[in-house]
Amino acid sequence: MSQSPVSLIDVSSYLPGEPIPADYYAQFAESDELRGNLMFRAPAFRHHVAADESAVDMIERAAQGLIERHGQDVIENIDVLITHTQLPDSPFYGAGGGIAHRLGMQPSTVLDLHNGGCAAFILGLNVARQLLAAGAGRSALIAIAQNSAGQVFEQPAVRAKSQAAVPGDGAAVGLVTVSDTSPVLDIECRTYGQFAGDMTYTADPPRKWWQPGPGAGYIAFTEGKITKVLARGNRQVPEVAQTVAHRLGLSPTDIGLLVTNQPNRIFLRNWREALELPESRHFDTFDECGNLFGAGIPINLDRAIAQQRVKAGDVVMMAAFAHAGDFAGAAAIRWGGRQP
Known part of the structure; x- marks a missing residue:
């Protein structure tokens, strides 16, 4: 018996606050050994979550576009809720329960994912x-919140570092249904366990993340780590995308739009060149939003649809890698068009 087709029928997104220009960070910048590294060339703008804004708040705001287009009842009748929050509001549990309550949902399955990182939307889609193909329900909501820019990188002791000017905050949701409206054609997810733990969170003086202390926490980048991350990311994202394309018999000319995570301009350029795609068919918002981590793919897909950069019948290839290269994924859908 063949499986029922599953579709990603719509996405909706939210950016908090007013755009913050690069000049804001320039006024705090101090000299450090990574200041000139290509990884940390700042975007023109980014957004920051408000001090009193939770991940649940962000997802609720991101979902409004879906509610407007599909109706409140579609959201309330979701069977499966899958969430990812870059910086959980509580260290003990994810945002799934709070999101379900806020949106009036009573899903039979709630999963809070954390290992997907910047590829969390692809992992959630997989x-x-x-679950839907196996009969767990008729619809699923994938909810991604990136909220670390305004909470970690805006700390006074961190915002002077070169890494602080790149991340931006935002949230997005994707509506998945058992239908052939906008079918998921194929997905490839790979875990590279040998790289797990290569991205580390540290403080000065060093301590465990949960221990009290005088120094603010930040990501422990070094030139050596950056070299490894660049090599892994440059290889992994094209590999998973090409794997999906090969299984589907697709050539580069068959891909209507490529949507990836967006750590920096170097990765964006290298990925489209490796996949032999012109810049016009690789959509990103790096200069408007910075590095959106796991929210990057659904936010960019939402923007691309709104700007008519993808049309009904186009194949959309989504691809990303996570952390220091411990996970990567790609997914292809045939976009069916958005309801007005």
Whole structure:
């Protein structure tokens, strides 16, 4: 018996606050050994979550576009809720329960994912497709919140570092249903366990993340680590995208739009060149939003649809890698068009 087709029928997104220009960070910048590294060339703008804004708040705001287009009842009747929050509001549990309550949902399955990182939307889509195809329900909501820019990188002791000017905050949701409206054609997810733990969170003086202390926490980048991350990211994202394309019999000319995570301009350029795609078919918002981590793919897909950069019938290839290269994924859908 063939499986029922599963579709990503719509996405909706939210950016908090007013755009923050690069000049804001320039006034705090101090000299450090990574100041000139290409990884940390700042975007023109980014957004920051408000001090009193939770991940649940962000997802609720991101979901409004879906509610407007599909109705409140579609959201309330979701069977499967899959969430990822870059910086959980509580260290003990994810945002799934709070999101379900805020949106009036009573899903039979709630999963809070954390290992997907910048590829969390693809991981969530893979889990949603498997659950729905197996009969776990008729619809799923994938909810991604990136909220670390305004909370970690805006700390006074961190914002002077070269890494602080790159991240931006935002949230997005994706609606997945058992239908052939906008079918998921194929997905590839790979875990590279040998790289797990290569991205580390540290403080000065060093301590465990949960221990009290005088220094603010930040990501422990070094030139050596950056070299490894660049090599892994440059290889992994094209590999998973090409794997999906090969299984589907697609050539570069068959891909209508490529949507990736957006750590920096170097990765964006290298990925489209490796996949032999012109810049016009690789959509990003790096200069408007910075590095959006896991929210990057669904936010960019939402923007691309709104700007008519993708049309009904186009193949959309989504691809990303996470952390220091411990996870990567790609997914292809045939976009069916957005309801007005």
